[in-house]
């Protein structure tokens with residue numbers, strides 16, 4: 119087990135096997151006596167990496183070949199712009215559940231009309247809006263499955279007749295989902311599936327046929343699809359490392375991943391709810407399994423707790439600057455033992 123308990127919100131913890139394999143490929147890739155970083159992305163050895171990295175997400179999610187994967191750069195943030203650039207003709211609907219969701223609405227505004235179908239901004243994004251009606255006639259409906267900063271998570275997939283697009287940057291592959299309900303899923307790799315630099319787009323091929331606009335090549339999904347994520351030089355290292363993470367996820371399986379993630383969040387939230395010094399930030403029914411946000415009832419004790427965490431080799435626990443307090447990010451690769459270490463510090467806290 120790792121010596122430091124890494125609760126970083128992103129870039130986040132990766133499985134050791136992915137790090138080991140990546141280090142070894144940097145030194146000697148595919149037995150070529152060359153580094154992964156110093157050979158052509160068009161070599162057959164690297165093309166094989168990209169092919170597998172494009173195949174595995176579909177296998178893991180149980181999607182058939184009516185979908186495909188594309189690897190892009192620019193992070194999830196560039197998707198906030200590419201989605202409307204490609205798909206917004208008249209009106210698009212957005213669910214505003216946090217900072218990233220708000221950024222997505224803002225960027226879409228450069229391309230056309232957006233409808234904020236529901237928002238939780240009135241209570242600083244500490245809950246997920248419910249009982250909203252998604253209007254008909256939208257070009258697409260966009261939402262964020264996990265609100266990384268404030269610590270809420272969608273517990274069900276919204277029903278709508280428009281194409282459904284989801285930013286799963288911080289909870290992709292963390293539990294079983296019915297992925298076939300989505301027309302597009304995307305994720306910046308650096309939270310739950312790899313290092314920064316690669317963005318995974320899983321898209322229904324039908325969606326590509328719907329694009330009716332003129333889009334510059336680098337921002338056109340059709341171009342990247344046709345060129346099999348090799349239109350220009352892909353982020354070779356990020357995709358390689360993400361592939362190692364994908365292999366690990368596949369070997370664990372989503373059912374087991376879900377069981378592990380359930381156990382981790384249950385352990386931590388139980389402590390938050392029973393410990394006299396702490397309180398959770400978010401609506402209980404909307405709590406994120408990935409990012410638990412909480413504060414001390416008496417804020418003057420915050421620094422003392424942070425320094426106790428540091429002494430216990432717990433890293434990355436300080437809350438986001440817009441939410442304050444603490445945020446424990448429990449991504450797939452974080453072991454239960456790390457959550458237990460945090461809970462032990464909470465139990466031992468004395469003012």
Ligand SMILES: *Cc1c(COP(=O)(O)O)cnc(C)c1O
Nearest residue numbers: 193194195218266285287288306
């Ligand atoms: C981190 C994050 C983003 C931004 O990702 P970048 O890759 O840095 O652009 C977008 N959405 C969600 C849900 C995130 O957690």
